[in-house]
Amino acid sequence: MNRDSPLSDLESRLRPLWLAAQSGDERAYREALGLMAKRLRAYFRRRMPTWQDESEDLVQETLLAVHMQRGTYDPDFPVLAWMTAMARHKLIDRWRRLGRRDALYDELDDMDESALATEEGEPHAARDLTRLMQSLPDAQRRAIALTKLEGLSVAEASAQTGVSEAALKVQVHRGIKRLADLVRKG
Numbered sequence: 001m002n003r004d005s006p007l008s009d010l011e012s013r014l015r016p017l018w019l020a021a022q023s024g025d026e027r028a029y030r031e032a033l034g035l036m037a038k039r040l041r042a043y044f045r046r047r048m049p050t051w052q053d054e055s056e057d058l059v060q061e062t063l064l065a066v067h068m069q070r071g072t073y074d075p076d077f078p079v080l081a082w083m084t085a086m087a088r089h090k091l092i093d094r095w096r097r098l099g100r101r102d103a104l105y106d107e108l109d110d111m112d113e114s115a116l117a118t119e120e121g122e123p124h125a126a127r128d129l130t131r132l133m134q135s136l137p138d139a140q141r142r143a144i145a146l147t148k149l150e151g152l153s154v155a156e157a158s159a160q161t162g163v164s165e166a167a168l169k170v171q172v173h174r175g176i177k178r179l180a181d182l183v184r185k186g
Contacts, residue, residue: 018079062087140175
């Protein structure tokens with residue numbers, strides 16, 4: 001790490017505070033957590049620009065992990081590296097739970113349905129959609145049709161198909177990804 005970098009400056013401010021906090025100094029502990037929170041917000045916002053609510057949740061989860069694991073800190077290593085390792089694990093866990101690419105489709109879920117309607121002069125769009133949907137496996141096609149075209153909730157679609165909600169979500173995600181790949185390939 002370059003000694004003149006902002007990270008080395010942050011490490012040089014954080015390290016003595018964290019070592020004092022490890023010895024029981026509550027003021028140093030609060031100040032160290034404040035510096036960590038600021039750094040974590042930047043870390044998560046850069047990696048999750050469209051999920052700001054998730055970023056703040058991850059900051060809190062990571063600070064809790066820092067608190068819970070403070071006894072594992074080895075003073076021979078940089079505090080920021082130790083903290084960032086925990087942050088990275090929290091981020092990976094969140095991506096696994098949410099699906100890293102779900103953000104690509106969230107905006108469509110929030111969009112006004114009338115904005116998605118086909119204009120009278122665009123009969124080809126409906127035909128193209130039908131053709132694309134036919135290229136999907138049955139389970140993916142049905143999951144997308146029920147949740148995205150008919151507007152059923154995942155729970156309703158699950159009840160109608162007899163497929164678990166988790167499996168239905170996976171089918172929708174994979175189907176939309178496959179449709180996007182087909183559209184890109186032309």
